[in-house]
Amino acid sequence: MRRVLKTLLALLVLAGAAAAAGLWWVNAPLPIAGTTAVDLAIEPGTAPRAVAQAVADAGVPVSPDALYAWFRLSGQARQIRAGNYALEPGTTPRSLLRKLVRGEESLRTLTLVEGWNWRQLRAALAQAPDLRPDSRALDDAALMAALGRPGVAPEGRFFPDTYTYGKGTSDLAVLARALRAMDRHLEAAWAARRSDLPLKSPDEALTLASIVEKETGRAADRPLIAGVFVNRLRRGMPLQTDPTVIYGLGAAFDGNLRKRDLQTDTPWNTYTRAGLPPTPIAMPGRAALLAAVQPAQTDALYFVARGDGSSQFSATLDAHNRAVNTYQRGQ
Incomplete structure (x- = not known):
């Protein structure tokens, strides 16, 4: 009986130590080298185990198995969202999971300036970082048709504002948002x-x-x-x-x-x-x-x-x- 109790006590100590080690690990910074953030892209439909592997493949020296185990243990593995993320130095497994669950993407910005003409807007699109240039091969008529406005001249049809987007977003998606924004503002002005x-x-x-x-x-x-x-x-x-x-x-x-x-x-x-x-x-x-x-x-x-x-x-x-x-x- 005494031997059984000792064994149980040893197991409890080991379990406690493992729990303490696990708690330390999820709150310890991942060993991201240097001062530059690591870009992580999660495609829609990616399984939690593949997400853990994607973190390692992106250049973060972490065990995918350990990371996946943390995702599962947290109960939030199925809540991870697709998107483009920046993993900064100091990111912990806990903060990483929180970022992925909340969908806190790494966003870029494109500012369209009041008074710009269409030629200037297209130049800004071409220079925007990490924006997929789907419109580059389209002439004006084809571009407007792709946006659902065939036969409409593009000049003046996009609302000047600052737009955020994730890495790899199509420039047509940003244009569509600016087009809808101008529609709303023009409709409101015309009503007034x-x-x-x-x-x-x-x-x-x-x-x-x-x-x-x-x-x-x-x-x-x-x-x-x-x-x-x-x-x-x-x-x-x-x-x-x-x-x-x-x-x-x-x-x-x-x-x-x-x-x-x-x-x-x-x-x-x-x-x-x-x-x-x-x-x-x-x-x-x-x-x-x-x-x-x-x-x-x-x-x-x-x-x-x-x-x-x-x-x-x-x-x-x-x-x-x-x-x-x-x-x-x-x-």
């Missing part, structure tokens, strides 16, 4: 529009907002600039806005807008053609969208840059010419 606007559709509001975005140097001027363009549209006056001319010139624009450029007819030249251009010229932000549908009540028909980011507004051509002399010609 003034009833007397000379705009026939949300698309026209989007085009006007893109012009307001490019013409505005100071945020407070947006509603006034929109008011000038709305007044011109009501009177059938050409908008005569330089950013549309520059857009129409495309790659031919060398940074210096000349008189001959203003006289070169393109679909976007608002000096040679009345009304709004056929497409937006850039990505407008929320403030520009709201300014386009809620312009300031003003009698101004002209504005000129003061040189400090703000604009001088005038109701008559004579007053405008004086403002041009003052702020542009220094007379």
Whole structure:
């Protein structure tokens, strides 16, 4: 009997020691070398044992069997989520499992800037780290068809914001999110529009907002600039806005807008053609969208840059010419 008790006691001591060792192990940092995080990719449907093996295969010197045993013992093995994770030095088996269960992915960011045109957006996509370039081989028409908008020009259709994504995400997925975001913001702006606007559709509001975005140097001027363009549209006056001319010139624009450029007819030249251009010229932000549908009540028909980011507004051509002399010609 005494021998049995001794054996049981020894087993209890061993079990306690094993439990203590296990508790120490799950809370001890994994031996991740250096100061750089290890990238771990877990595909959808990966079994817990394969997840443990993937951690070792990613470059973390850990026993896959021990890690799998911890996953099973925790009762959370089946809660591990697919995704892309960064395992930083100092990560323990416990914190690793918590990260995998919560789906705390390692995310990258892509910022689309207000006023960017489509060419600039595509360049940013091409340079975004770890973003799968599925759109690279597609022309504009094919790309928009892939996003479910066949026949729609891409210019101005994506909302400027900062978007997060996991490593290996398709750039089409990011574009789809930006497209849906613009849809929501444009729908909200159109629902809040003034009833007397000379705009026939949300698309026209989007085009006007893109012009307001490019013409505005100071945020407070947006509603006034929109008011000038709305007044011109009501009177059938050409908008005569330089950013549309520059857009129409495309790659031919060398940074210096000349008189001959203003006289070169393109679909976007608002000096040679009345009304709004056929497409937006850039990505407008929320403030520009709201300014386009809620312009300031003003009698101004002209504005000129003061040189400090703000604009001088005038109701008559004579007053405008004086403002041009003052702020542009220094007379």
